[in-house]
Amino acid sequence: MPEAHALHRHARDQREALAGQVLSVTSPQGRFDAAPFDGHLLQDVQAWGKHLLYAFDDAPDVHVHLGLKGFFLRTDDLTLPARGGTRMRLAGERDAFSLIAPSRCEGLDAAARDELIAGLGPDPLRVGEAGREEAAERLAASRAAVGAALLDQSLWAGIGNAWRAELLFLAGIDPTRRVTVEEAALLWDLAVVHLRLGLEAGQVVSDASAPDERWVYKRPTCRRCGSPVKSWTLAGRVAWVCPVDQR
């Protein structure tokens, strides 16, 4: 689940529930030092690609990355004890969020936060159409195959394995080759539209009329033409490709 659309959804949910409030910040598991943030006012929560940044008054930022396995639990019963293994618990006036099994949860000073953001490419949910030209040029300039380039967070921020499979299918592009600037711009447009749909739906959406369906991702056959889907490891992740519809 944790690709950019999911992280932007977490940011929105937590911003609406907690921003502007003085939070109780704890680490029931003990693996996160919550003291610098406990009792401080949360100004904002923002997603940058797959990263979450929490801005506090008079404290560093908190940086969260869910990795493959991280997730949040939400409750409106503030008396409920956090489940075991909760790395960070953020409690406001009416809601509490528990962070479980993240790959990163740490304080970040302003310089480190700026460095993190500077190392990320454009995020389709953050710059949208305004970032189209720069995003297309960055992706097309990469020497890597487009299937590897799309997963490189310094080129574009927020695309993961499921979006890679589905966006390349929608664009009709074979992941093993490179792309022109025009093809990269088409991929960007597809990403902007579909990640937005995914943000609202809370899942990957590659067909607005069938939000629960996928074209090739984890499928034995292509949903459009029925051809057997080819799958193999590309850039460390399993690629799913229709050999007929993607050239």
Added chain:
DNA sequence: CGGTCATGCTCAA
């Protein structure tokens, strides 16, 4: 109930 895999990423080799 054990084994495997996963919409991610880092680090060692």
Added chain:
DNA sequence: TGAGCCTGACCGG
């Protein structure tokens, strides 16, 4: 390139 991270979902016995 592969192990590790150390959770949850799923599957077969």
